[in-house]
Amino acid sequence: MEPPAGTRPYRSHKFPACTACRQRKIRCHFDQVAAQCTLCREKGWQCITASPGPSAQKRERASTSGPGERPAKRTTQSLGATEDGSPRVQVRQPSRQASVIGTPAEASAEIAQPLDHPSTESTVIVGPVFQEDIQILGPYLSKGNEARQSSKERQTTSAGPGRNPLLYLSVPRRRRGLQPAKDPGSGQKLIIQQLVGPFAGDLVDLYFEYAHPCFPILDEFAIRKHGAANVSSALWSYIITNAFSSWYQSPKLRKHPRPDPIYACNVAVAALQEDFNESSVSTILCSVLDMIxxxxxxxxxxxxxxGRTIALAHTFGMNRNPTHWGCSDHEKRLRTRTWWAVLITNRLSALAHGTPPTLTRGQYDVPLPTYATLLTPDKDTEYRRQGAEHFIQLCKLCEILGDIIHIATDLRRPFEARVPRELRKLECDLDEWEANLPSYFTKPLEEGKGPGACNLHFCFLSTKLMxxxxxxxxxxxxxxPDNSSEHLRYRxxxxxxxxxxxxxxxxxLKSQHLxxxxxxxxxxxLASSAMILLRCTVETTDTLARETCxxxxxxLRKRLRSARDEDDWDLADIFLNQCDEPISRVIGKLDNPTTSSAAAPISPRPPQQENIHAAINVEDVVLQPLQQDFVFDFAGGGLGGADLGFSFEGLGLPFDSSLWNGGFEDGGDGMGGF
Known part of the structure; x- marks a missing residue:
């Protein structure tokens, strides 16, 4: 008779029961994320295990020691009792085979659970509002000395520091009635394996050589050690597909045609959808790799x-500081890396797509990552350190960006009196961030720069523009109070x-930079910055400023067209598809002033038009007619889209025709970016 799924094998010596369950001679049901068995979790004990007995040590030495090796000195462990009644023995290390954060050998959320030990339960964090209620009611709801517990019961456990504990609730991992997948994404993984053929190992090497140093969220050591057979299928698929962008940088791979990256990406997305049905920490990492x-x-x-990734990260308590938790250092590093990767994608997604950020500074207390958190022990080179510094600086920059976007997305009008002061503080924070950059990031276009320097500088310029x-x-x-014409002209x-x-x-940028x-x-x-520059071009009456823009x-258009055609730089596609034609038409109208009203004088705005931009989305920067000598009025008879002889409909993101007409009309998609 086979043991039920998700439990320790009966009479297993490789994965022994904890000391408390062994003393009571009951089955040790181990919870995954909480790293405790059900008994220790209810009693509030540490889930611990004693050192192996003499016979077990003797068998272990016989199996591991060679003929010429001397066995290690035997150590003993006292089995006293603590004040709360729990045994005082060695703390159990998170090396269980069925742990959501472990492998048969290492604790690593990047590695999938063994197929013969599927998990039936997951744990979710209890909201901070209910933590105190549960702590107070816990002793009264306890079952006393009743030892036997059902593995299907939903219970809570404290997994945080005593002064601010976290409570987790065990819940069914899968939807009731839904047939669980033995290995989510295994079918898609097989397709990608067939697609890349014998080059899978080379693509893994490419990922860890080019992408991983600048965005080090995976455990390189564990993935390389266990290989594709033991890595989560969805995660392995994303490692392969994310390496496609570096295909031609490999002397071996550039001799062969590259598989279709769009098809491979769609296959990986299908694997991610299956993985979301049985979500784990690995699912968060897969989703982050999908977004970057x-x-x-x-x-x-x-x-x-x-949005789903942030919700899942909060569910697993990734937003909390794990420094003082009773988990392994490996899990602490994993949680820190994962959370900051989620925050970076949230901030940059809000900036690029126009969606309000769902995270604020008060919703997380995870410390900034360090070299020890990001670097693989045997890969601690200067190049890897500079790549880790790129990730750390990006974390700091995205915190500033988040504060900016929260002001920009505030729909309340008028702005509060504190907002101008906050903006000046943010300007100082951004200047301080730039001044504190390491020397290898200050000149991204020169030799000797750090990895990811161009990307970091572009993110800085985009934050500055925002x-x-x-x-x-x-x-x-x-x-x-400071909306004088001089101040507006300066802004x-x-x-x-x-x-x-x-x-x-x-x-x-040169080819090596791309x-x-x-x-x-x-x-x-790129598309958003070009749109701002285009508006500045058509709104100013300063001839020199217009020619410069x-x-x-x-x-910019010429360089990006060259980057796409000659260097196969796919990041230029959106700009060329959305902005190439509008730029050509606007410049053509400006070069032929006889067909436009650019030179016509503008009358002051009537009082009833002063709030015409009130309904405009945040993507449409309110370039109101500040003065007749340097701004044209789109809504008041100036150089608008209709006067230029073309429509912005059908151009898609990041702007919409309704933005140029004084606000969103009924039926507008509202999908503009900032």
Missing amino acids: GRPINSIVGNIINE LARTALKVASDGQQ LSVLRSSAREIADFVCA AEFWLPYTAHL KQSLES
Whole structure:
């Protein structure tokens, strides 16, 4: 008779029962995420196990010691009792075979559970509002000295520090009535294996050589040690597909045609959907790899995955500081890496897609990752340290970005009086972040720069542009005390220079820079920056500023077209598909002023039109007619989309025709980015 799924094999000596269950001679039912058995969890004891007995040690030495090796000295372990009645013995290490954070040898959430030990339960974090209630009621609801527990009961356990504990609730892992998959994503994994053939190992090497150093969220040692057979099928599929962007950087692989990356990505997405039905920590990592992978296939799909990933991370308590938890150092490092990867994708997704961020500073207390958290012990090279620094600096930058976006997405008008002060503080924080950068990140286009330097600098410029857009939006609020024409003119010039700075940086990129690590959000941010530059071009009456913006737009378009055609840089596709034609038409109209009303004087805005932009989405930066000498009024007879002779309908993200017409109309999709 086979043991039930998810339990320790009967009379197993390889995975012994904990000391408390052994003394009571009961079956030790081990919970996965809480790293405790049901008995110890109810009693509030540490789930611990004693050292092997003499006979077990003797058998172990006989099986592991060679003929010329001397057996290790025997150690003994006292079995006293603690104050709360639990045995005082050696603390159990999280090496159970059925642990959600472990493998047969290491505790690693990247590795799937063995197929012969499927899990039937999962654990979710209890909301902080109910933690105190459960702690107070816990002693009264306890079953006393009743030892035998059902593995299907839903119970709670404290897994955090005493001053601020976390409570987990055991729940069924799968939906009732749904046939569970023995290995979610195994069919898709087989397809990808057939697709890449004998090059799977080379692609794994490519991933850890080019993508992993800059975004080190996986356990390289565990994945390389256990191989494809023991790695989660969905996770392995994403490692392979994310390495496709580096295919031509391998001297071996560049001699062979690259498989279709879009097809491979779709297969990996199907594996992820199956994995979400039996979610674990590995599912979060797969989803993060999906959002930072290339090519970009589905914007809506990425937005949905981002929301599901954050919800799952909160469910597993990833947003809490694990420093003082009673878990292994490996799990602490894993939790820290995973949470900050989730936060980075949340911030950059909000910036690129226009969705309000769902995380605030008060909702997490996970410390910033360190070298010890990110680096693989046997890969502690200078190159890897610089890549880890890229990830750390990106974490710090995204915290600043989150504060900016929270102001930008605030729909309340007028802005509160504290908002201008907060923006000035954020400007100082951004300047301080830039000043504290290591030297190998300060000049991303020069030799000797660190890995991911170009991507980090582009993210910084995009954050700077977002701050300038938000500052102009706040300054144009009629209720603000500093909305004088000089201040608004200054904010507009800062916005224009920030957009030009992005265009100049992209135009200076060489082929070797394009082959480096880039986050896929770059594609959307390029389109958004070009749109701002285009608006600055059509709204200004300053001839010199207009010509400068036109030249920047033309140079940017030329460089990105060359990057796509000559270097196969897929991140240029969105810009060229959405902005190429609008830029050509706008520049054509400006070069032929006889067909437009650009030179016509503008009358002051009537009072009834002062709030015409109130319904505009945050993507449409409120470039109101500040003064007749330097701003055109879109809504008041100036150089708008209709005057330019073309429509923005059908262009898709990141802007919509309704944005140019004074707000969203009924039926608008509202999918604009910032």
